[in-house]
Amino acid sequence: MRQVTAALQFYALQNKESILKNKKINGFINPNSPTVIELRTQQYLTAEGVDITAPFQSTYKTTVVNNPNGTITGFVYLVGNVIDSQGNPDPNKACGIAKKIGDIGFCSSLGNSSFVGNGSVFLSNPAGNNVATIAGSVFVPN
Secondary structure (H helix, E strand, O other): OHHHHHHHHHHHHHOHHHHHOOOOOOOOOOOOOOOHHHHHHOOOOOOOOHHHOOOOOOOEEEEEEEOOOOOEEEEEEEOOOOEOOOOOEOHHHHHHHHHHHOOOEEEEOOOOOOEEEOOOOEEEOOOOOOOOOEEEEEEEOO
């Protein structure tokens, strides 16, 4: 997840003006939600292997948002939940994985799964109300 998040960060930095102005970006069907395949095809993502393969029989999804203050925020996140060995959502495991990602790692809030956080920042859960979400965050200043 770390490498996909780094690719999304690079994409957002390189295409900041287009994202802020809601302009089309060549090679991307939806500039606000580039796919892992698009990031790879357009050379933003060059890593291969386990770090770009989503775990837990899930897939990665991305989102970038242009904010009114001229910043861009975004996430790479699992579409499904982090699961335990029995296949049940495991929010504690999700938060353990997020901590390993570092400051950019977010997980579902244990008190309210409509939010993800990293201990100091809490934002709307990009995966909806999944109770065991992990996400990597992206930020581009104005």
